[in-house]
Amino acid sequence: MEDMNVVQAHNLLGQKTQIPTKRKDNALTKALRSCCVIPQRYILGVMGLLGVCNAYTMRVCLNLAITQMVNHTKSAGSHFDPDACPDDVVVGNATAVLRPYATFEWDEKTQGLILSGFYYGYAATQVPGGYLAERFGGKWTLGVGLLSTALFTFLTPIVIRAGGATWLFILRVLQGMGEGPTMPALMIMLARWVPPHERSFQGALVFGGAQIGNIFGSFMSGILLADGKDWAYVFYFFGGFGIFWFTLWSLLCYSTPNTHPYISKKELNYLNKNVTTAENKTAKDPVPWKAILRSAPVWALVWAAVGHDWGYYTMVTDLPKYSHDVLKFNIATTGTLTALPYIAMWISSFLFGFICDLFIKKGWHTIKTGRIIHTTVAATGPAICIILASYLGCDRTAAMVYFILSMALMGGFYSGMKVNALDLAPNYAGTLTSLVNTTSTFAGIVTPYLIGLLTPDSTLVQWRTAFWVCFVVLVGTNVVYCIWADGQQQWWDDVRQYGYPEGWKHGPLIREENPEQPESVKLTSRNDG
Template identity: 75%
Template structure:
């Protein structure tokens, strides 16, 4: 069989353009030729940089409420039990000086929301986020990742900007509904980005590019927590937080619209050199099986796909526990003031972002040297990202009221969690480069229920915000992280699965679950199997 790169490689070694792609390209105008000549930076790196900013933008809008809500409610957990329960830390920076200081201390805290109500509000985002995964994947495959992702985040930015007005008009119920809509707008983010990366990034660059782009989540957590702390300091109105991050989202959308495109072929001024390189190196879904339906029957019966689902559930449980509830732990348990809490809750994500590059470089280096297989690498770094944090959060819970020791444990926990970028996060690209959007949306839909459950569950478990109550919540997180890691280690794979390209690989022996393709295509595959050869469409 002759592949596309071999057909287009003449004896002299100069790569010729793929004939199908050449026929689709329009003649370049003078302006486009000028832009191509000025295009010094490879456009996949431009996509990586603005994609990083997009993920950062998504996470700032997701997490800004986590800190703001501590200044919106007119009471703080644990204040009334401080003198009664030995498991409640003594008053620190956050504690009011007298019984009547609570109102003056938070002048804009006008809402009387209990812990279960706060937990429900914080979980609202993830209802919409889960619901937006599969539609987002479908629209990204059909209309391209650029506008599916861009318009989704634009809607979230607008909703973020409108948050103060909606809260004042409708209270907790309206805020919950708005958070669901925000989550739905962000639902297409990861499937659309994965679809774009599958078309833009060669396999040997995926760990580094994945760390670059998806590290934006940590920058978003850092920026969101740090700026929220500054904006909320000195008794400022919490509404400024939502205005600031909503405006940031609008600016990002302009940059995304101008400089990023769904595929290399649709990019108007990508250099010929880079376009030819990507034509040669990237396995492209649009060149192989674009018209084929998503093989859900096979995906739902695939052990590696379910291993990835369980790995995602475990990771999200630990991650959302940190993202959503660390600000509350810092203010309500460790009693930091809001500005210090904003800084300290950003610190673990700084560590996670920085260490992600260490793990990604180590993973790609080891793969290039042949020190371990892709499968082994994914298992190693996923295990680091699960077992390390599981131990660290338990150590933090037993650090008691030692603020320095507790925060140090949280920082180390998140630094180790960054191993997931080189492990399970890019594993979907290994398993299904042609259907990565569908696989990622499937995993995210199920794993996002962790984001729904954890804030509400922790709200129920920590009604008095004592160390003992939080310790129970952290032990549950430990069990989820360790258990899901065991599942991933047993059933994980690192190679393209047969159902991702049934035209090339055919059906496995014993497959009894019907066709994945049209009847005419099935006859073609049966003929190819009999001849012991497979032709790419």
């Protein structure tokens, strides 16, 4: 018995999760295992892509629908804009397409507040979502969260017609709360399922779902709203899509390889051998907040995320309004053109990821240098492009080209700072991701509301000011990242391996540890990876 306890203790302190894989298979399990020729980690990748896609369609569908919900007739005559662009189709002095469902008298400030409501809830559940996913697994944390958002999306038309702007704002907050755990839970599942040498491809696959969601959401919304159709169809469609995804997710995906009932034994052994997260070890340790909050690379990552999200949310939330209200595209064209920048970003993200991995593999630059280069491209490139677009006046084709180019350059974000959390803390990837996303999500809260304040009449000159603010935020936060970014695992992510840095005076970070650590566990210097 004493020897058995020693073995169990040794396993708890082991580097990898080695849960016995021998189990008796029933007939159904054998049949499922024989039918599944595609490795389960790739099925997880595809379902993760569809999950992120689903999350973003439900997030952005209101951005386009709100242009058809609000009656601008009243406010249009109160302000004369000498720089106003001509409408797409005009018959005499009236637009050719009537909008019988545009019944709400919401000003730009109110619209901005409604659009920002989602991000209040989104910020509130990032850290709790990361904790729940690390404690209970990512499958149900992610699945139930997105299911709740799908149900709220489906109910949106009923809620709006019953309670107006106030009820819609509350509903958007609840939708954001449902989506908050998405990224932390997915990051934890990828850390459990994907070997380090496959993470670039799987990361591009899964997180590319954001662009697929923006493409699909914008394009389908444009079709569903064309010719003055009822905007309620948008919410019914995407809410139903979310419920359908949850059904597939529940049947096909599991939190870890060792809990998957019909994964092949070959793949299970391969993952247990190659996935290096110290799952058992860190599960008993508290999150090292004292070290995380004192880490310069973490705060550099936070600042870069704030800048990226500011630029990204400006595009995602307000580009449909800019295209419709300023450039005066009709709603069907707006939906199609709004999708084009995200197609460019999705394609370029794979290109940037391939280039970054190739350069690192060849030794042409370090991981740190690669993260800085691609984050800089993803920040300064879009900042310049949106300013140029705002000075093109009513040259709508050239303006859209610059918007498309700006989002294409923003694709470098995935091979830059997006995967940097896995570099810094593979064992606490969910916690770090939740911290970064919680902080950066405030950009999503501030941006729509601030743009609503800066563009009360939605004129070209007012929007130019909003784009200059975006330029300053993108470039300024990128400078901070370039100074303090890092590309290697941090000591606090695995104290047992790396020890404490010289001069650490803030107590132990792991359980059952003597606060007076010996000199033998001091952190030794490491070269940048």
